[in-house]
Amino acid sequence: MDHSGGKSSLVIACGGTGGHLFPGLAVAEEWTARGGEVLLLISEKKIDQEAKRKYPQYRFETVPAIAKPATFSPKMLSFLAKLWSTKGRCGALLKEFKADAVLGMGGFTSLPPCWAAKRAGLPAFVHDSNALPGKANRLTSKFCRKVFIGMDPAKAFFPGMDVVQTGTPVRAEMRSLPGRKDAAAKFGLDPSKPTLLVTGGSQGARRLNSLVAMAFPDFPKGTQVLHIAGPLDEARVEQEAGARHGYRVIGFCDDMPSAYAASDAVLSRSGASSMTELSFLGLPSILVPFPYAADDHQTRNAEVFEKAGAAFLEPEGALDAAKLAARVTSLMSDLQTRERMAQAARSLAVPDAAARVCDAIEATLSRK
Numbered sequence: 083m084d085h086s087g088g089k090s091s092l093v094i095a096c097g098g099t100g101g102h103l104f105p106g107l108a109v110a111e112e113w114t115a116r117g118g119e120v121l122l123l124i125s126e127k128k129i130d131q132e133a134k135r136k137y138p139q140y141r142f143e144t145v146p147a148i149a150k151p152a153t154f155s156p157k158m159l160s161f162l163a164k165l166w167s168t169k170g171r172c173g174a175l176l177k178e179f180k181a182d183a184v185l186g187m188g189g190f191t192s193l194p195p196c197w198a199a200k201r202a203g204l205p206a207f208v209h210d211s212n213a214l215p216g217k218a219n220r221l222t223s224k225f226c227r228k229v230f231i232g233m234d235p236a237k238a239f240f241p242g243m244d245v246v247q248t249g250t251p252v253r254a255e256m257r258s259l260p261g262r263k264d265a266a267a268k269f270g271l272d273p274s275k276p277t278l279l280v281t282g283g284s285q286g287a288r289r290l291n292s293l294v295a296m297a298f299p300d301f302p303k304g305t306q307v308l309h310i311a312g313p314l315d316e317a318r319v320e321q322e323a324g325a326r327h328g329y330r331v332i333g334f335c336d337d338m339p340s341a342y343a344a345s346d347a348v349l350s351r352s353g354a355s356s357m358t359e360l361s362f363l364g365l366p367s368i369l370v371p372f373p374y375a376a377d378d379h380q381t382r383n384a385e386v387f388e389k390a391g392a393a394f395l396e397p398e399g400a401l402d403a404a405k406l407a408a409r410v411t412s413l414m415s416d417l418q419t420r421e422r423m424a425q426a427a428r429s430l431a432v433p434d435a436a437a438r439v440c441d442a443i444e445a446t447l448s449r450k
């Protein structure tokens with residue numbers, strides 16, 4: 083295979099959650115634009131299977147989603163068995179696809195393909211978008227030639243590894259946002275009114291949803307809310323708040339560019355992909371980390387934005403409806419602060435992250 087022109091075959095393991103899937107798709111877009119071929123490994127989860135429909139130009143294969151049990155229990159045996167059997171299936175797929183390299187976008191679902199690559203003598207790479215890398219990625223990195231990171235603090239967790247700070251890739255559709263008027267119309271909102279986007283990441287955020295619904299009556303008059311409640315909580319939030327004027331509830335949003343384009347500020351969990359999009363688009367935010375995320379990594383993510391002045395960090399444990407309303411009020415009624423935060427957010431963006439990832443893989447392949 084000719085590696086000089088980027089015609090190589092790349093396997094991208096990006097299943098399990100939006101935070102892994104969308105950056106993986108962004109790399110696929112860049113790799114294929116360079117003339118290469120991709121095979122995307124996704125899980126059986128709904129979000130992954132919907133991506134398969136939305137991107138018919140790519141080849142997808144479904145492999146099991148793998149989650150490590152929190153404590154040592156009999157479930158650990160089935161976890162290990164699943165890792166082993168998935169590694170076998172990935173090995174067969176790499177061979178059949180004539181893969182030149184494997185890129186894992188994170189989580190235990192990335193481990194078997196990177197392990198299989200190492201066994202087959204192929205270069206493997208892992209991308210970690212968080213400030214505090216997870217155990218899965220630290221383990222997966224042992225099979226990898228290079229580790230790509232989204233945020234600077236992650237570097238310290240991969241001692242002795244070839245770590246490249248690439249930033250986290252953003253899908254191409256984020257580069258061409260619709261105008262505010264069209265975007266607002268899509269959600270039945272008034273483009274002339276200040277609008278707050280609420281999102282809990284790809285899986286939603288039940289507690290945050292309830293707080294926003296309770297706090298809304300105390301938001302500044304005229305403020306609209308576009309509330310992405312998550313597929314499992316849509317009906318409940320709709321019942322609690324959906325009938326209010328200027329309050330739009332949706333379950334899963336398959337058009338995030340429009341959601342961002344319609345909004346002046348964002349109240350969000352601090353998943354790395356959502357935050358990457360906020361910095362790429364220069365949106366001020368209030369970040370409420372998911373308190374049960376592994377090793378509290380969402381708090382570490384949010385601290386990076388808070389330190390840069392790009393976001394207000396509000397720990398969920400200390401948040402009630404009154405405090406949330408006060409925070410939203412101070413943000414929505416102060417254009418200067420929003421502009422300052424937007425600029426700080428932009429300063430954290432790495433707009434060519436997908437290109438940096440592809441450059442680093444190509445550099446390794448050309449030395450093979």
Ligand SMILES: CC(=O)N[C@H]1[C@@H](OP(=O)(O)OP(=O)(O)OC[C@H]2O[C@@H](n3ccc(=O)[nH]c3=O)[C@H](O)[C@@H]2O)O[C@H](CO)[C@@H](O)[C@@H]1O
Pocket residue numbers: 099100101102104188211212281282283284285310333334335336337338351352353354355356357359372375376379380
């Ligand atoms: C609960 C949890 O542990 N979540 C983790 C998960 O991300 P998780 O998928 O929860 O969240 P992220 O914020 O990283 O990514 C969400 C992605 O889904 C998209 N989106 C979201 C909602 C929607 O309706 N439509 C839609 O397209 C967003 O635009 C974004 O691209 O992996 C990330 C990357 O390791 C971590 O940083 C997160 O902490």
